[in-house]
Amino acid sequence: MTDAHKVAQPLEVRHFIGGEFVDSLDGKTFDSLTPIDNSVVAHVAEGSAADADRAVAAAKGAFDRWSTMSPAARKKILHAVADGLEARLEEIAAWETRDMGKPLADSRTKDVPRAAYNFRFFADYADLAGLHAYDKPWEGSFGYELREPIGVAAAISPWNFPLMLLTWKVAPALAFGCTVVAKPAEQSPVTASLLAEVCRDAGMPDGVFNVVQGFGPDAAGEALTRNPDVAAVTFTGESATGKAIMGAAAGTLKKLSFELGGKSPAVVCADADLDAAVDGALLGVFLNQGEVCLAGTRIIVQRPVYDEFCARMVDRLAQWKVGNPFDDGVRVGPLVSQEHLDKVLGYIELAEEEGAKRLIGGSRLTDGDLALGNYLEPTIFADTHNGMRVCREEIFGPVATVMPFDEIDDAITMANDSPYGLAGMVWTQNLNTAHRLARSIKTGNVWVNCFFVRDLRLPFGGYKESGVGREGGEYSYEFFTESKAVVMKLS
Numbered sequence: 008m009t010d011a012h013k014v015a016q017p018l019e020v021r022h023f024i025g026g027e028f029v030d031s032l033d034g035k036t037f038d039s040l041t042p043i044d045n046s047v048v049a050h051v052a053e054g055s056a057a058d059a060d061r062a063v064a065a066a067k068g069a070f071d072r073w074s075t076m077s078p079a080a081r082k083k084i085l086h087a088v089a090d091g092l093e094a095r096l097e098e099i100a101a102w103e104t105r106d107m108g109k110p111l112a113d114s115r116t117k118d119v120p121r122a123a124y125n126f127r128f129f130a131d132y133a134d135l136a137g138l139h140a141y142d143k144p145w146e147g148s149f150g151y152e153l154r155e156p157i158g159v160a161a162a163i164s165p166w167n168f169p170l171m172l173l174t175w176k177v178a179p180a181l182a183f184g185c186t187v188v189a190k191p192a193e194q195s196p197v198t199a200s201l202l203a204e205v206c207r208d209a210g211m212p213d214g215v216f217n218v219v220q221g222f223g224p225d226a227a228g229e230a231l232t233r234n235p236d237v238a239a240v241t242f243t244g245e246s247a248t249g250k251a252i253m254g255a256a257a258g259t260l261k262k263l264s265f266e267l268g269g270k271s272p273a274v275v276c277a278d279a280d281l282d283a284a285v286d287g288a289l290l291g292v293f294l295n296q297g298e299v300c301l302a303g304t305r306i307i308v309q310r311p312v313y314d315e316f317c318a319r320m321v322d323r324l325a326q327w328k329v330g331n332p333f334d335d336g337v338r339v340g341p342l343v344s345q346e347h348l349d350k351v352l353g354y355i356e357l358a359e360e361e362g363a364k365r366l367i368g369g370s371r372l373t374d375g376d377l378a379l380g381n382y383l384e385p386t387i388f389a390d391t392h393n394g395m396r397v398c399r400e401e402i403f404g405p406v407a408t409v410m411p412f413d414e415i416d417d418a419i420t421m422a423n424d425s426p427y428g429l430a431g432m433v434w435t436q437n438l439n440t441a442h443r444l445a446r447s448i449k450t451g452n453v454w455v456n457c458f459f460v461r462d463l464r465l466p467f468g469g470y471k472e473s474g475v476g477r478e479g480g481e482y483s484y485e486f487f488t489e490s491k492a493v494v495m496k497l498s
Contacts, residue, residue, distance in 0.1 A: 011333040012041055012105050018049040020196050022058055022220055023203035025065035026213025032057045037221075039196055042108040042341040043331060044379035051196045054219040054227030059188070062217040063234045066159040066186035069214030074156040074184040078134040085130035085182060087209035089123040092202075096120070099170065099201050101333075106195040107166050108340040108381070109295050110332045121461075122174040122202075126182075128463045129483070133182035136484055144497070153491040156184030157262060158238035160487060161231040163223075163252070164199070165244045166192035166343055167298040167403075173199055176241045179483035181216065188217045188237070190228050192244075194343050196220050223248065235259045239487065242266075243300070245401070246427075246472045253475075264476035264486050266300065266468055268401040269429030272422035273303035274444055276415075276435035277311045283456065284434035285319045288407070291432055291458045293327065293385050296339055297405035298347075300473075301430040301452070301459060305398055306409045307421050313411040317389050320409070321367045324385055329372060331380075341381040342404060348381040351404030355386055358397040363388035363408065393424045401427070415440060419447045428470025432458055451477070 020039070021028040035053040040046065052058075073081070092099065100114035109118070140151040162176035169191060180187050191199035199218050206216045221227040232240055232255040239262035242252055246267040256263060273291055275284045291303030308316045332340030342348045348371070355369045368386035372378075385405040391398050398408050412418040422431060422444075431448040433455045435441050445453045451469040454460060461467075466477035478486060 009331060009333045011101065012043045012331070013046070014048050014105075017047050018197060020049045020051040020200045020220060022052050022054060022062065023200065023216070023218040024058075024062045025217070026207060028203075031055060032061070037193070039106070039194070040344070041105045042343050042381045043105065044376065045345065045381070048105050049197055051193070052220045054190075054221030056227065056230035058221070059190075059219050059227040059230035060234060062188045062219045063159055063231070063236050065214040065217055066188050067236050069212055070156075070158060070186045072212055073186055073215045076184075078182075081182060081184070082130040082134045084209055084211050085126045085178065088206055088211070089126040089130075091205035091209050092119060092123040092126070095201070095205065099198055102197045102201060103170055104332050104340070106169060106197050107343050108332055110337050110340050113295065118168060118171045122170045125171070125174040125178040125463070129178040129182035132480065132484075147497045148494055149497055150492060150494040153493060154484070154488040155491060157487055157489050158185060159236055160185045160187050160239045160241065161237045162187055162189045163228055163231065163240065163242040163244070164189065164191050166194035167295060167300075169195035170198040170202065172243050173202065175478070176243075177202075177216065179478070180241070180487050183484060183487040185239070185487050186215050188219060188231060190219050190221070190231055193220070193222050224251070229255055232256045232261075233258065237261060239264070241478065241486070249474070262486060264468070264478055265474045266429070267472060267474045268427055269300045269302065269469065269473050270305060270399065270401055270425050270427040271301055271303045271430040271432070271450065272305045272307050272425070272448065273432035274418045274422055274434065274448070275306065275308040275312070275316060276433075276437070276440055277309040278436050278440075279312070279434035280436060280456075281312060281316060281319060285316065285323055287432065287434065287456070287458050289320060289323055289327070292407040293324070293339060293405050294459065296342055297385070298343060298403055303430070303432045303458065304402065304407055305422075305425070306407055307412050307418050308409060309418070310411045310413055317366060317387070317409055320387055320407075324367055324387065327385060329382060329384060330377065339385055339405060342383060343381070345381055347404070348383060351383060351402055351406065354397055354400075354402045354404070354406060358388050358391070358395065358406070358408070361395040361397060362390075363395060363397065364390045368405070393421060399425065415443065419444065423449045426471055427473045429473035430454070430469075
């Protein structure tokens with residue numbers, strides 16, 4: 008087993024405010040642990056409301072300069088940020104893996120490259136984005152639209168894809184002329200700090216991008232949502248936190264965009280390519296240790312292929328290697344914290360109490376050095392139904408539930424019987440069935456014969472308790488700007 012996750016001395020992670028790395032005003036810090044063996048890898052500044060307020064003040068002070076730069080000038084800096092992320096890929100990927108336990112292969116090939124791409128895409132998009140004009144010569148008037156950056160944006164990001172999801176928010180906000188205060192999750196603080204270094208080195212003006220570390224309730228995170236100088240809050244995380252942010256932000260009528268929890272259905276029809284469907288379903292549940300809002304954890308399989316599908320899933324999953332995420336071939340690393348591991352183990356116990364049939368997994372791994380970390384065998388339960396809590400509540404771990412259906416109408420009813428509506432997957436070789444299910448499943452995203460394929464031009468967000476608003480392409484343009492109508496009387 009590799010010791011690549013170990014650090015000689017814990018990293019000192021501070022806030023980044025006004026172009027400088029600074030300590031908390033009250034000097035408080037907290038320790039960040041790696042889930043690989045629960046050792047301390049960073050001492051982190053613990054932000055208070057006062058720290059959040061000074062970061063907002065810095066962003067507000069930089070807004071006039073940044074918002075009035077040409078899109079081309081901002082584009083040059085944002086492409087330099089992408090260059091910097093790519094140049095430091097190995098370092099940043101290693102810290103992403105230490106922070107939250109994802110396999111290094113994923114950090115290296117997916118998370119960091121995608122973060123760089125987010126900056127490139129939105130830098131180019133903002134430079135090319137157009138406006139609307141409306142000519143009414145029969146009334147002697149001509150109207151046109153102006154788009155103006157909304158102001159200071161707060162970007163509150165989760166721990167499961169710390170860098171990638173943060174840059175989904177930060178890149179468009181900066182590209183469209185906003186200044187930003189980022190608040191990363193306390194479980195994964197390091198790569199936001201590294202991003203701040205990259206932005207500074209790319210020539211971004213002081214105060215344009217700021218990072219406040221720490222916690223949410225009664226701390227830096229909540230202060231950002233209440234600060235009257237924050238014009239917009241973009242948040243990814245659990246639904247309960249989204250509701251709390253909405254309440255805190257109500258007093259100042261901020262723009263809000265939330266991607267929240269999920270309990271996504273994956274519908275497997277009898278005519279599906281079963282090999283592709285099994286592999287896709289496994290990826291949809293166990294990618295990133297199942298710590299994915301989009302995870303297709305409710306697998307709904309047509310009865311003629313139900314038994315075969317379950318058997319194939321078990322056979323394929325048995326080949327997935329669980330272990331130290333720095334080791335070659337590992338596909339499932341540790342869960343982010345001991346607290347989260349205990350929560351997921353509780354759901355596994357609950358599933359058996361509810362009558363679900365465990366097909367594979369479900370035990371904590373304690374062999375050798377794995378005993379020091381938060382390792383859990385990926386788990387599949389069969390013969391489940393939507394009345395079970397494990398099929399209704401977001402577990403956010405490597406736990407799949409499989410249930411049978413007979414007719415397509417049954418699958419639609421089962422898929423929509425959920426308080427969530429973030430994503431859905433459909434596996435079929437029938438074009439009509441694919442279109443029917445894609446239209447009928449009440450989720451913000453539906454993937455047909457694939458999973459987690461992201462096109463930044465498309466809207467991203469959820470129905471019901473899975474979120475508010477959409478981001479991506481023109482939807483991010485709408486969110487991070489104010490639209491002004493100008494009407495001129497022609498002589």
